[in-house]
Amino acid sequence: xxxxxxxxxxxxxxxxxxxxxxxxxxxxxxxxxxxxxxxxxxxxxxxxxxxxxxxxxxxxxxxxxxxxxxxxxxxxxxxxxxxxxxxxxxxxxxxxxxxxxxxxxxxxxxxxxxxxxxxxxxxxxxxxxxxxxxxxxxxxxxxxxxxxxxxxxxxxxxxxxxxxxxxxxxxxxxxxxxxxxxxxxxxxxxxxxxxxxxxxxxxxxxxxxxxxxxxxxxxxxxxxxxxxxxxxxxxxxxxxxxxxxxxxxxxxxxxxxxxxxxxxxxxxxxxxxxxxxxxxxxxxxxxxxxxxxxxxxxxxxxxxxxxxxxxxxxxxxxxxx
Amino acid sequence: xxxxxxxxxxxxxxxxxxxxxxxxxxxxxxxxxxxxxxxxxxxxxxxxxxxxxxxxxxxxxxxxxxxxxxxxxxxxxxxxxxxxxxxxxxxxxxxxxxxxxxxxxxxxxxxxxxxxxxxxxxxxxxxxxxxxxxxxxxxxxxxxxxxxxxxxxxxxxxxxxxxxxxxxxxxxxxxxxxxxxxxxxxxxxxxxxxxxxxxxxxxxxxxxxxxxxxxxxxxxxxxxxxxxxxxxxxxxxxxxxxxxxxxxxxxxxxxxxxxxxxxxxxxxxxxxxxxxxxxxxxxxxxxxxxxxxxxxxxxxxxxxxxxxxxxxxxxxxxxxx
Numbered sequence: 154x155x156x157x158x159x160x161x162x163x164x165x166x167x168x169x170x171x172x173x174x175x176x177x178x179x180x181x182x183x184x185x186x187x188x189x190x191x192x193x194x195x196x197x198x199x200x201x202x203x204x205x206x207x208x209x210x211x212x213x214x215x216x217x218x219x220x221x222x223x224x225x226x227x228x229x230x231x232x233x234x235x236x237x238x239x240x241x242x243x244x245x246x247x248x249x250x251x252x253x254x255x256x257x258x259x260x261x262x263x264x265x266x267x268x269x270x271x272x273x274x275x276x277x278x279x280x281x282x283x284x285x286x287x288x289x290x291x292x293x294x295x296x297x298x299x300x301x302x303x304x305x306x307x308x309x310x311x312x313x314x315x316x317x318x319x320x321x322x323x324x325x326x327x328x329x330x331x332x333x334x335x336x337x338x339x340x341x342x343x344x345x346x347x348x349x350x351x352x353x354x355x356x357x358x359x360x361x362x363x364x365x366x367x368x369x370x371x372x373x374x375x376x377x378x379x380x381x382x383x384x385x386x387x388x389x390x391x392x393x394x395x396x397x398x399x400x401x402x403x404x405x406x407x408x409x410x411x412x413x414x415x416x417x418x419x420x421x422x423x424x425x426x427x428x429x430x431x432x433x434x435x436x437x438x439x440x441x442x443x444x445x446x447x448x449x450x451x452x453x454x455x456x457x458x459x460x461x462x463x464x465x466x467x468x469x470x471x472x473x474x
Numbered sequence: 475x476x477x478x479x480x481x482x483x484x485x486x487x488x489x490x491x492x493x494x495x496x497x498x499x500x501x502x503x504x505x506x507x508x509x510x511x512x513x514x515x516x517x518x519x520x521x522x523x524x525x526x527x528x529x530x531x532x533x534x535x536x537x538x539x540x541x542x543x544x545x546x547x548x549x550x551x552x553x554x555x556x557x558x559x560x561x562x563x564x565x566x567x568x569x570x571x572x573x574x575x576x577x578x579x580x581x582x583x584x585x586x587x588x589x590x591x592x593x594x595x596x597x598x599x600x601x602x603x604x605x606x607x608x609x610x611x612x613x614x615x616x617x618x619x620x621x622x623x624x625x626x627x628x629x630x631x632x633x634x635x636x637x638x639x640x641x642x643x644x645x646x647x648x649x650x651x652x653x654x655x656x657x658x659x660x661x662x663x664x665x666x667x668x669x670x671x672x673x674x675x676x677x678x679x680x681x682x683x684x685x686x687x688x689x690x691x692x693x694x695x696x697x698x699x700x701x702x703x704x705x706x707x708x709x710x711x712x713x714x715x716x717x718x719x720x721x722x723x724x725x726x727x728x729x730x731x732x733x734x735x736x737x738x739x740x741x742x743x744x745x746x747x748x749x750x751x752x753x754x755x756x757x758x759x760x761x762x763x764x765x766x767x768x769x770x771x772x773x774x775x776x777x778x779x780x781x782x783x784x785x786x787x788x789x790x791x792x793x794x795x
Binding site: 166213219220222225226228229232238241242243244245246260264267372396399400402406426427429430431433 | 563585727747753
């Protein structure tokens with residue numbers, strides 16, 4: 154990336170350098186037309202702010218929700234990588250939306266942030282705004298239309314493997330507990346699940362395909378209870394998160410069904426929860442520490458900027474399959 | 475608190491204002507003697523840096539470890555309070571020690587932080603340095619020698635209540651799984667535990683008083699297994715964390731002992747884990763959200779600066795007692 158300064162942007166956009174600075178730092182104080190002219194000039198020059206101004210060595214990790222332990226294990230990896238490289242790492246929980254983006258980028262500029270790691274998927278439009286203000290790496294969830302660097306896993310292959318584990322343990326009526334389809338992981342894991350069913354000539358029952366509005370024990374528990382209480386009930390559950398697997402275990406216990414004899418369960422992520430609960434939960438290990446670590450490394454190496462990297466997952470067989 | 479500027483400190487310490495600034499911002503570049511002179515002048519004038527300079531409205535929460543879900547629920551409360559007051563909240567995982575304190579306060583100054591919430595107990599010396607640079611509130615763990623504001627619970631009363639719950643369920647051989655004695659919670663909960671035993675004329679067996687080096691499932695599991703496998707084994711466990719309670723449940727299951735018939739267990743904190751595991755864990759509810767929320771409120775109201783506040787806990791009876 155060629156380094157270009159704000160004067161060149163100003164000349165290109167036919168505005169003053171002060172206006173360029175205002176667009177970048179106090180966007181709300183500039184008319185939409187002016188902001189658009191400056192944005193276009195920036196795009197055409199491939200300009201990035203703060204390219205020379207990253208003495209802070211400050212990295213922000215934007216996290217959607219910390220109460221999901223999945224994220225905290227990723228943060229451990231990012232923290233280790235930041236420490237090793239003498240960077241400072243801070244965690245931000247702001248939900249980045251059309252409404253909050255202006256305040257957010259002002260903040261990024263004021264703190265002179267070196268780069269940001271996104272653990273949530275953002276729309277292309279917001280990614281474009283953000284990447285004009287700082288380096289951006291997407292981690293786990295990412296926008297498949299964006300060329301910004303991303304580190305993730307092959308959700309399709311992992312879900313296929315998990316479903317095959319249930320099939321090989323002799324189960325033939327398999328349900329899926331999924332998250333919202335707006336997420337890449339949700340669409341890809343469903344695809345892997347369906348592929349495993351069709352390759353093994355098993356029927357697909359759409360009543361057993363549950364897309365939950367959030368990864369939540371409290372939402373999953375009554376839904377699973379209802380499925381277990383029906384005349385035609387599944388004998389296995391593929392859950393896209395260990396938390397949902399815990400809900401299946403609790404509900405199965407309520408109906409005095411045996412795990413894994415009556416009901417098999419497999420989770421996803423291999424969080425500490427999957428090991429702690431009884432019976433311990435079979436799951437797919439997602440290399441969370443490495444994902445967090447690699448995200449920091451990608452941020453520091455801007456030559457990797459167009460790469461989408463995928464780390465390997467593995468099957469962890471415990472007591473529920 | 476009277477507002478005093480760096481010039482008055484300089485006059486008092488017989489140094490230049492630039493030296494005062496260096497001590498505050500780049501301590502490592504100043505001789506130990508000079509830093510000491512300036513510190514003493516600051517102390518005698520009751521001076522605080524950035525008193526007029528908190529336009530950032532930035533609050534930092536210093537967290538010892540995010541993989542402990544206890545902390546993430548506290549952070550939810552702090553986030554809500556910061557949002558409501560239009561403050562920005564960032565989470566920092568730096569371990570604040572004699573070695574890291576200089577770099578840390580430089581950072582606090584550069585980012586012009588409004589205040590810091592500490593979720594870990596710091597030695598008086600480090601608290602004194604930190605509180606010269608920004609507002610400080612201690613949350614959950616706190617230094618009992620310090621006058622800095624703190625929000626916590628009555629660990630003694632809560633532990634006594636938990637132990638009495640085990641006794642009232644008919645158990646008389648009660649073990650405690652505790653954390654390191656360096657923490658206030660550890661000493662106070664042990665005191666409450668012992669008081670409940672003596673009030674109920676139960677023997678205290680010091681082999682059943684286990685101080686673990688960390689709140690860790692992996693450390694607790696083999697220790698509990700060994701206790702359950704011994705000739706004279708406890709029939710109840712008071713655990714100072716739900717994570718340790720989960721270890722007791724797993725180990726009990728391994729030895730084919732029944733909960734709560736053979737072994738009763740009670741945890742502490744009422745994290746989401748205590749509800750999710752099977753059987754669900756009786757525990758002490760710590761008002762985590764309110765603690766995090768109140769910490770931000772205390773930070774914003776400097777007239778509360780000498781208060782130590784305590785929030786109420788409650789007993790949650792589930793399947794393990």
